Amino acid sequence: MQNTISHLQCVTCKRQFAEDEIEYTCPDCGPVRGTLDVVYDFKQVKRLLSREKLKSCTEASHWRYLPLLPVHNPDFIQPLRVGWSPLYQPHRLLQELQMPRLYFKDDSGNVTHSYKDRASSVAIVKALEKGYSGIAAASSGNAAASISAFAASAGLPCHIFVPKAIPQAKLAQLRAYGADVILVDGPYDEAFDLCMLEAPKNNWYNRNTAINPYLAEGKKSSALEICEQLNWNPPKTVLVPVGDGCIISGVWKGFKDLYELGFIDFLPHLVGVQAEGSSPLVKAFQQGRDDVIPEQVSTIADSISVGFPRDQIKALRAVHQSGGMFVSVSDQEIVSALHKLPANSGIFVEPAAATAFAGLLKLREQEKISDDDRVVVLLTGSGLKDISAFLESNGH
Numbered sequence: 001m002q003n004t005i006s007h008l009q010c011v012t013c014k015r016q017f018a019e020d021e022i023e024y025t026c027p028d029c030g031p032v033r034g035t036l037d038v039v040y041d042f043k044q045v046k047r048l049l050s051r052e053k054l055k056s057c058t059e060a061s062h063w064r065y066l067p068l069l070p071v072h073n074p075d076f077i078q079p080l081r082v083g084w085s086p087l088y089q090p091h092r093l094l095q096e097l098q099m100p101r102l103y104f105k106d107d108s109g110n111v112t113h114s115y116k117d118r119a120s121s122v123a124i125v126k127a128l129e130k131g132y133s134g135i136a137a138a139s140s141g142n143a144a145a146s147i148s149a150f151a152a153s154a155g156l157p158c159h160i161f162v163p164k165a166i167p168q169a170k171l172a173q174l175r176a177y178g179a180d181v182i183l184v185d186g187p188y189d190e191a192f193d194l195c196m197l198e199a200p201k202n203n204w205y206n207r208n209t210a211i212n213p214y215l216a217e218g219k220k221s222s223a224l225e226i227c228e229q230l231n232w233n234p235p236k237t238v239l240v241p242v243g244d245g246c247i248i249s250g251v252w253k254g255f256k257d258l259y260e261l262g263f264i265d266f267l268p269h270l271v272g273v274q275a276e277g278s279s280p281l282v283k284a285f286q287q288g289r290d291d292v293i294p295e296q297v298s299t300i301a302d303s304i305s306v307g308f309p310r311d312q313i314k315a316l317r318a319v320h321q322s323g324g325m326f327v328s329v330s331d332q333e334i335v336s337a338l339h340k341l342p343a344n345s346g347i348f349v350e351p352a353a354a355t356a357f358a359g360l361l362k363l364r365e366q367e368k369i370s371d372d373d374r375v376v377v378l379l380t381g382s383g384l385k386d387i388s389a390f391l392e393s394n395g396h
């Protein structure tokens, strides 16, 4: 297969690296400021991918965009369901909200029932291409469940660092897929640091968010799908739930790549939605900072309970460049959205995903989104992932 990648580039100092010259982050700028962008040779991509070719493409997964994904050996792609998720317009909800041009991108049908499968499907290919004999990740739960499934499919040993407080369904997934689970007696941020220490010691490929440059490439694929599903007429606004900030960075990368390719004519505004009790990026945005002050966090939305977002530089850059914003919603607003969405649409999501919908409701109340706006809300995980959050809460 033809290589469509040009190079990797540090987000801060802009230094360029050949693919085989670097694994994770820029040595000069470090693991937080030195995250890398994957830059494509768009001339090559254009030869292999066009809007016309996509029209007749029968691949019902995000691999339909293979030339725009960082894969050299497609034999390593695992046969698990990822991407090409539905873009719903639930009539009753649209009517109630008086938003005829509102869409929900529902990623709960991926193989492990969260958005993270988009990234893990790519990470496993990179681990195999690079010849690692194991893969590791720290996660609040979904990324862990996701990479465990892809590792089980590939037969690669998988080592997972998660907080002890992980929801039961996510823990069950880890056990089912046969991962080596290290339960950390602390928050996600501690699990992340532990994995950073252990992965290089043991020669495991590190799937930790942000520091692995290929994850955002997987995470960008919903943006490609949204544009194609809307006949290359992008929405005005996309709402994304944010923890570490890798999804929102990836989504922005997806829109930008399509713009570079000439597939779309304008770029959407991105709205990053955080839970009030875990909102360091909202604060950084409001204070005009380009980095984050770490905070102690607590929210019902465990997947986005992150005190020190690892993809902070790219996430803030994405929202600024898109002319969007960061907003926070209270746990009560998240709970209310958690109940309102399934009852009026048939789509049951976990609290982190409901956070994006809560952000929409808030911005509607504040009249920052108008009736006629074309808006997409990303729904990033199934409600079955955390049923106690639902059963123990009251939406009224």
Ligand SMILES: Cc1ncc(COP(=O)(O)O)c(C=O)c1O
Pocket: 114, 115, 116, 140, 142, 143, 209, 241, 242, 243, 244, 245, 246, 247, 248, 303, 304, 350, 352, 353, 380, 381
């Ligand atoms: C369901 C869900 N939504 C949103 C997010 C936030 O993604 P990110 O940490 O890349 O901002 C996560 C991350 O774990 C998640 O699991």
Ligand SMILES: [Zn+2]
Pocket: 010, 011, 012, 013, 014, 015, 026, 027, 028, 029, 030, 034
């Ligand atoms: Zn650098």
